[in-house]
Each structure stands twice: as structure tokens, then as C-alpha cells.
Amino acid sequence: MTDEPDPRFLRSRQAILDAARELLLAHGPVAVTHQRIAEHAGIGRATVYRHWPQPEQLLAEAMTTVPLPFFESPAAPFRPWLTGELTSLARQLELDAVRAVATTLANAALWNPGMDARRAGFAAAVSQRLASALTEAERAGELSLRGELSDAAALAIGPLYYRATIERAPADAALIERCVAAVGVWTSP
The missing domain is CATH 1.10.10.60 (Homeodomain-like)
Structure with missing residues (x-):
């Protein structure tokens, strides 16, 4: 057997x-x-x-099984790269299916330990990728971080998630720029 x-x-x-x-x-x-x-x-x-x-x-x-492509391949100069990544994320969150998956995951995680573990894994992956990219930007002299690196994902992504799921409105370029600026002070490379 x-x-x-x-x-x-x-x-x-x-x-x-x-x-x-x-x-x-x-x-x-x-x-x-x-x-x-x-x-x-x-x-x-x-x-x-x-x-x-x-x-x-x-x-x-x-x-x-839904792919998580965001913040995978950071590239210098980092500010335009981050702006592009956040713009892509914002456009994805405008899609009903993506918004449904994101809100379902957040909602189900409140009562289901398995879903909460998946939520935690998703959050950790996104936070780690973004933190790694921002650390590279800081080493390259392009960024001086504001606050804790562990808060970067909440500062950069939080407003986009709120705009898409709570307000159900698109994130414009000005909001995305404020999200980029929220993580730190950017300088020219």
C-alpha cells in the first residue's frame, strides 16, 4: 500500500x-x-x-490561491517605484471582485481562526515586502523614514483601503502622493 x-x-x-x-x-x-x-x-x-x-x-x-504581486520587486529610484505600486494597488481595489476578497478576508478573520491566520500571513507578507523596499531606499539615501518601519504599510496602504472599501471611491493621484509622503521624507537619488 x-x-x-x-x-x-x-x-x-x-x-x-x-x-x-x-x-x-x-x-x-x-x-x-x-x-x-x-x-x-x-x-x-x-x-x-x-x-x-x-x-x-x-x-x-x-x-x-489569489496572487499577491504587490511590492515584490523594488527598484531604484524608489519613490516612483512606490508611487507605481500604490497606484496599481489602488486600481486593483477599485475592482469589485478584489474589494470583495479584501473585505471578506477582513470580516471572516474576526470569527474564524483559520481566516485570521490567512489575514495575518497576508498582512505580514505585504508589510515585510514594503519594509524591505523602504529599508533599501533609506540605504540608498533616497528616504528618511518617519516613525516606525512597522507602521509603513498602515500609512501607505491604509488610506487606499479605506477609500476603496468604506468610501467606495477611486484613489486619485493626490491621495497616492500623500500615501508615499506619509512613510518619510524623500530626497533625490
Whole structure:
């Protein structure tokens, strides 16, 4: 007897996750149902239930498959790079599907320890990437940080998240510039 999982099990699991991610990004969390995933993946609903008995478990797992591309590749000069990253993030947060994923994650984390762990992992990844980039900018002499490096993500991203999710309005260039300025004093490279 082997400990290797059945290839059919792995294929159906992957098909379910792919369908869940596609539905999540296209239609938001409300679309991640066993029925819609089964239809989208072309498999039986019972197969979806075997892998994930509870819809919130499936949603949580689907959310972890959504890529997190922000702040991955910092580049000098850092101020225009950060402005571009925050602009890209703001444009993503204007999309209903992305806004739905972000707010669902924040909401579900209040009551679900698994979702809270995912939220914490997401926050840590974003904060660490941004902190690393800002540290490079400081070493290059382009930035003098204001306050604690651990607050940088809240200062830079917080206003964009608020504008997108609470006000449901786009972030303009002036707000993005204020977010860039909030992390520190920028100088020419």
C-alpha cells in the first residue's frame, strides 16, 4: 500500500480550486458555492463536498490561491517605484471582485481562526515586502523614514483601503502622493 495520494483526487482538488479562484475573481465571494464550482469545473457537486464539506473552508482556500504581486520587486529610484505600486494597488481595489476578497478576508478573520491566520500571513507578507523596499531606499539615501518601519504599510496602504472599501471611491493621484509622503521624507537619488 502506498502513501501517495490518488492522482484523480489531486486532479479533482486542483480543478475545484481553479474554479473557485476563477469564480472568486470574476464574481466575488458569493459565487464560491459548491453548485457553481461543480458546474464551472465540470465535476459532480458531491466531489466538491468530499474535498470541502463547508463552503467557508473552500472560500478560505480559494482566497489563498489569489496572487499577491504587490511590492515584490523594488527598484531604484524608489519613490516612483512606490508611487507605481500604490497606484496599481489602488486600481486593483477599485475592482469589485478584489474589494470583495479584501473585505471578506477582513470580516471572516474576526470569527474564524483559520481566516485570521490567512489575514495575518497576508498582512505580514505585504508589510515585510514594503519594509524591505523602504529599508533599501533609506540605504540608498533616497528616504528618511518617519516613525516606525512597522507602521509603513498602515500609512501607505491604509488610506487606499479605506477609500476603496468604506468610501467606495477611486484613489486619485493626490491621495497616492500623500500615501508615499506619509512613510518619510524623500530626497533625490
